[in-house]
Amino acid sequence: MADRDGVIWMDGEMVPWREAKTHVLTHTLHYGLGCFEGVRAYSTANGPAIFRLKEHTDRLFRSAHILNMKMPFSKDEINEAQRAAVRENNLDEAYLRPMVFLGSEGMGLRADNLKVHVMVAAWSWPSYMSPEAKEVGIKVRTSSYTRHHVNITMCKAKANGNYINSMLALNEAIASGCEEALLLDNEGYVAEGSGENIFILRDGVLHTPELTSCLEGITRQTILDFARELGIPVKERRITRDEVYIADEAFFTGTAAEVLPIRELDGRVIGEGKRGPVTEKLQAMYFDAVKGKLPEHAGWLTPTNG
Numbered sequence: 001m002a003d004r005d006g007v008i009w010m011d012g013e014m015v016p017w018r019e020a021k022t023h024v025l026t027h028t029l030h031y032g033l034g035c036f037e038g039v040r041a042y043s044t045a046n047g048p049a050i051f052r053l054k055e056h057t058d059r060l061f062r063s064a065h066i067l068n069m070k071m072p073f074s075k076d077e078i079n080e081a082q083r084a085a086v087r088e089n090n091l092d093e094a095y096l097r098p099m100v101f102l103g104s105e106g107m108g109l110r111a112d113n114l115k116v117h118v119m120v121a122a123w124s125w126p127s128y129m130s131p132e133a134k135e136v137g138i139k140v141r142t143s144s145y146t147r148h149h150v151n152i153t154m155c156k157a158k159a160n161g162n163y164i165n166s167m168l169a170l171n172e173a174i175a176s177g178c179e180e181a182l183l184l185d186n187e188g189y190v191a192e193g194s195g196e197n198i199f200i201l202r203d204g205v206l207h208t209p210e211l212t213s214c215l216e217g218i219t220r221q222t223i224l225d226f227a228r229e230l231g232i233p234v235k236e237r238r239i240t241r242d243e244v245y246i247a248d249e250a251f252f253t254g255t256a257a258e259v260l261p262i263r264e265l266d267g268r269v270i271g272e273g274k275r276g277p278v279t280e281k282l283q284a285m286y287f288d289a290v291k292g293k294l295p296e297h298a299g300w301l302t303p304t305n306g
């Protein structure tokens, strides 16, 4: 990743990709206190456009606020940085990574007066899973790792350190021949994937865990918006893992994973064992929306040119 052409926005200016470096005593590298976003830009008839940029930037600022990190830039500046990162790297479609981190002015948990840095990188990252996975779905296992408790770390913040838990779960799932992990909360209810929210469909009703220990996903919100438009009833509530086993359909949502069917959990085939019709409809709407093909949702797209 580090050795490539291009530019990265760092603290207000574009720097050559290979020179976008930090010191080994960077505080966030040691203790994980930082926050970030995962954002995507898609190719549309009006050129590349960032999907739900405002919502991502708002969440980044909320994360920083929760972690008590004072943002040194305005939301407008961070939005412009993201548009510029796509434009100046000549990308048609892109994954964007804004991150807020603490500098190397001091070490130790008590260090204060640490500078808050912000960076934005953008690169081409076409599919998070294999392209077939979008149709056939993925195999998932319930993790032996519990998702964060709301009073152990801050679940509304997309904090760097929170992802230790995600990576332990994901690595375990992959090592056991699955493609993703399903994490339960500390009371044993379904929380989310390592980097995705989860939905199940049963008897025509969509269910998704309420926002306690799972992240307030922007794709989750997009699916809730679509469900409302399509007249599909939705219940945000506690879900048990065996409810996922007996669901008619199940899918993950996330900026990286997009809308991803789940065909199996813990060796139990879900529904027909492939992408179900409601998942297919919501997935198609999602891809239409991000590519600017739903005029009623044109407002979700921010062109990066001009």
Ligand code: PMP
Pocket: 038, 158, 166, 192, 193, 194, 195, 196, 197, 214, 215, 216, 217, 218, 219, 220, 253, 254, 255, 256
């Ligand atoms: N949960 C976790 C833990 C995540 O990392 C993500 C990805 N940001 C999501 C859910 C989905 O959020 P979004 O739809 O905003 O990408």
